[in-house]
Amino acid sequence: MRNRLRGVFLLLAVFALVAASCSSDDADDTTTTAAAATTTTAAATTTTAGGTDTTAATTTTAAEIGIESNPDEGVTDSAIKLGFMGDITGPTAATQLFFERGISCYLDFANSQGGVADREFELFTEDDAFSVEDAVVNFQKLVEDDQVIAILGQGGSHIMSAIDVDVADAGVPFIGPQQTIDIQFANPYVFNVLAHYGDQADVAVARMIEDVGGAENLVVASIGLEVASGLEWGVYVKDTTEKLGATYTEHINVPITGTEADAQVIRIEELIDSDGLNYLALHGSPGAALRVLNSMDAAGVDLPIGGIFATIAENVFIEGPADLIDTFWGVHTYTPSNVSTPGNDELNAFVAGTACEEFASNVNFVGGWVVAKLAVEGVKRAAADGTLGRQVLADAIKRIDDFDTGGQSPALSCTREGSHCGAAARPYEWDGTGLQPVGEFADWSDTLDLIYGLG
Amino acid sequence: MSGKFITRYREDLKLFRTTPSRVIAVLITALALLAPFALSSSWDPPLEFPWRATFSAVNLALAWAIGAAAFNLLLGYTGQISIAHAAFLILAALVGAIFGQASAGLGWTFWIILPMCAAAGAIVGMGVGLPALRIRGLYLFMATLSVHFFAIFIWRQYQVRAVGFTGVRYFPPEVPSWLFWLPFIDPDENGEFLIRGNFRWYWVMLGVATFCILFMVNVLRTREGRAFIAVRDNDVAASLYGINVARTKLRSFAVSSAMVAVSGCLLAYFLTARSDESWSIEIILDVAIMTVVGGFSTIVGGVLGAFFFFLAPIIFEWLRAAPALDNIGFINTYAAQLDLAIFGFLVIIVLVFKPAGLAGIWADIKRYFRQWPYRY
């Protein structure tokens, strides 16, 4: 028996050694992240520079009003608790981890500015690894045990549809989910920041038409992961293309259980020959984008590609094939941090030298940052009215109109029907070092038809 | 040698043979009846233990316990390595989606859907069991793995065509009005009593799980159950004893699949939504972890395994987040990844120490008390 115990510990030690040896190339990353962990209220935030006295002054006025603690709903004497639920270790971790870091780092930033109502923000992170069962337990934990005032983030339409009723029952504000299924727009407690898939398809097709010089020249196919949201993207692309008089060929499925997309690329080649296909509308995760791009590259197929929001993570452009990256762009609601805007300048100044820095260049980091900014703005407004609680916060966010995020996203107006705060997107393309926006959000807002659903 | 000796056949057939086992049964019943009141009370456990999240986990564990025990029935007792279990979860969800109170369903009540799921599970289960008449061992394993992919394919076609991209939503079951005289059932202002929330679901889960597990335990005590074991141990010898091997295998498939379908039906309505992304291939591994860590070839193992699967992560996440550990940078930064690793280690540790799983540990404890103060 003892020998077995020893065996298990030895195995543990071996794994630790393997881990240590593998990580030597980014050992410095590990140590820096370890130095300033950000899942909970970082007391470390006091060390960061850039806290301005002006905001400190406004928070003292809030504190003077004296907000009563409401520990059942996330407001203790010293902290305001927020929750994040999402996939940190599962198949979509590459997107959601950055989102979580963005939220966490913005809360550090808000704390360095003095917090709100004399309280610091505290973030509770719950990982569900993309499993509904885990997510349901995590939701209960955040709402009932950790007793947060609001939940930020979350990705996965199967999870959203499972907790939708619970969100309404608990009356907990749910800010910035990363998918746009129809039911969440009917839920009064869900605040959507990301542009709807339908809107993203509208912008993408408009950009394609501009690119090929007229709708009659455009022949497009959609390609996406074989999940419901991939098929949804295909339907929206088809609707928009046909409405604008361009040609839509077909939707190509990329199964999630495989690792390459060779057969799909051969189908694309065939469509190029038979239908004159000249554009691809891509859906999926950054991994799926790399899968399609590299498979196309290996087969020597070159075609301009417009992607949905999740496909344009920075690593796709860095790791992807140079030929295709030149003509690959994607639609997004958030502006990556390499683009200088007032909000991004603030972000870059804050993250410099902190553990947040290594995550900041990913566009999803900005997504988390913006969502947290909206949440904090809601808390500020609710606090300014004198009380804090879930319902008060939901009402306060509902009143936020034309909120300027410093150019990191379109102005957020949660007064819209369906709490559709973001409702705008624009294309971004790679300039060799970072993603650059194509025009302003307003330039593309005319293309949105605001029609969603099966059509 | 000490302990109680069974001298008559009737005694051997009893569900609870010894006084301690009766005491334990009473204690477990009391615990099961009191747990929901404790879990929904306003009591705050010390050190911020996630008390109410535990309630969700307990409900999930109860639903999964049926599935894991059924897996054990087929795998552990009849020796048929079938992993089509996720397919029966999908089948149940599909039955609910087509006929039940769901997004595009016909609106039949949950109380009809639940036995319908069981029936559908039994019928389809016999179909899936047909290859088992010809093939065995790992080849059966592979054949049933194919069934999983067929099921997902059918589900996705149904979902996208009939319901849309959101996934199928299931509406809370209603308690029929002629049951309103029962205690604790007070209809809301619309004159309905909907089963939603952990407290109300607990009673449904507990009732159905108890029924199903007692059913399986009792099946195994009958001639048919002993025929399962005979087929597992040596099917040729079994056939010489006059056991119809083919029929026995199919019955085992039918019972097991029906029970898994019941579990899938409960899960679909409890989780309120299911979509194609809910059925990852990992589900098969999850069921296997529950069954084997719980204890192979025991029904109680399935139950213990399901509770282990859902409660261990909560407990170890809580331990990991203890104030003393939480300040260590590495642990804090890689919290979620470490939770994953801890779970993997737990699986290994349990099985390396006790290949018979948690049920083996449970048997050791019982033996220790039965034979106390003698060690052997």
Place this chain on the structure above:
Amino acid sequence: MEKFIELTLSGIAIGSVYALVALGFVLVFKATDVLNFAHGEFMMLAVFLSLTLLVSWGLNFIVSGIVIAVLMAVLGLVIFFLVMKPLVGQPLFSVVLVTIGIAIILRAVVLITYGPVERGRINVLPQGRFDIGDISVSYIGMILFGVSAISVLAFLWFFNRTRTGLRLKAVAENLEAASAMGISAVAAFAISWGIGALMAGVAGTLYSNFTPVIDTNLSAIGLRAFPAAVLGGLNSIGGAIVGGLIVGIVEQLAAGYLGGEWRDVVAFGLMFVVIIVRPYGLFGTPELIRV
């Protein structure tokens, strides 16, 4: 016709990877009766190690391949001696489940050391294509095919011509008889685990130059090793490569002609049919039932 040939060629390339993975998987299974669910994770780990050795350290391909193969073999031995050896003689399912535990831990280790961000393929092996008539063939696909063919031949030679191989075979055939002849079962098991993991290392090193994306989802390849291994016959070494190629080709043809959504259904449907018609795989030997 051109499409058919192109799909078949890409099926051969991807099928060779399945075959290499299935080969390591079958080796462990044949000798120890253990289904190694962590085999896909072994390969994923080898792919990530290639990132470190080939990209970060800039090692030569051959050197890094050897280093990774050795590291993986050591990992296989370590796992055997620490976890699997104490479990010899325990119920089979407990042992199989332990490999799932190992798979979970390997996944966590990779997530911690490399993070979840996807990387592109490693371009150390030649990535180009050459044309034969209208058909274009990729170099890397041919390399993959060549290596799996050589590996299978090497193993056939090893099992039929070398002393160690014959001993392994004896243990796989009949443990008691082999032990009675003085063949150490523990040594045979250890060698099988070592070689099995080594094959995952070889497959991973090659696949890192072929896969379009490197992330933790790569372990899904392990899932493909099952049908490949079963199709060929679980106790047949040569069957693994035929099984792998068939699965790869059928998958590509299904995805190419019917659409991506048919890929798994057709590949697994074919396997289903084969199993029903030939219950011991295409090249497996029927198991004699003792009365």
